[in-house]
Amino acid sequence: MIDKVGFGRISVNEKEYSHDIVIxxxxxxxxxxKWISKEKYGTSHKLDPExxxxxxxxxxxxxxVGTGIYGMLSLLxxxxxxxxxxxxxERPTPEAAQLFNELREKxxxxxxxxITC
Incomplete structure (x- = not known):
């Protein structure tokens, strides 16, 4: 369960992360x-198939996909x-976190x- 989301942090089951995560x-x-996409595109804001x-x-x-606080990440x-x-x-991270919490049981x-831009 995602407890909190803020710029540069996300808390999952009371454990805080200060980097992008996969659940x-x-x-x-x-x-x-994210370095896989960053090496190819020069940015980690594009989620590459690799x-x-x-x-x-x-x-x-x-x-x-939580696209960031301002929605910068996109799934290619x-x-x-x-x-x-x-x-x-695909939604901005705060909204995506709420949807994840609702969906994960179903x-x-x-x-x-x-977790940033």
């Missing part, structure tokens, strides 16, 4: 591997194609959260 359907959280593949470790029904069309047939929700939910 798997099992509940495990880990650091987002980066997304790193997170496809567990079966999921819905992908929630090629990334969307990679998970065709799955539900995709559907297998994979989530990626950008």
């Amino acid at each position: 798997y359907p099992s509940g495990k959280a880990e650091r987002r591997k 980066e997304l593949k790193e997170y496809l470790k567990e079966d999921f029904e819905v992908l929630v 069309p090629e990334s969307k194609k990679l998970i065709e047939g799955k539900e995709i929700i 559907k297998k939910t994979l989530a990626i959260f950008h």
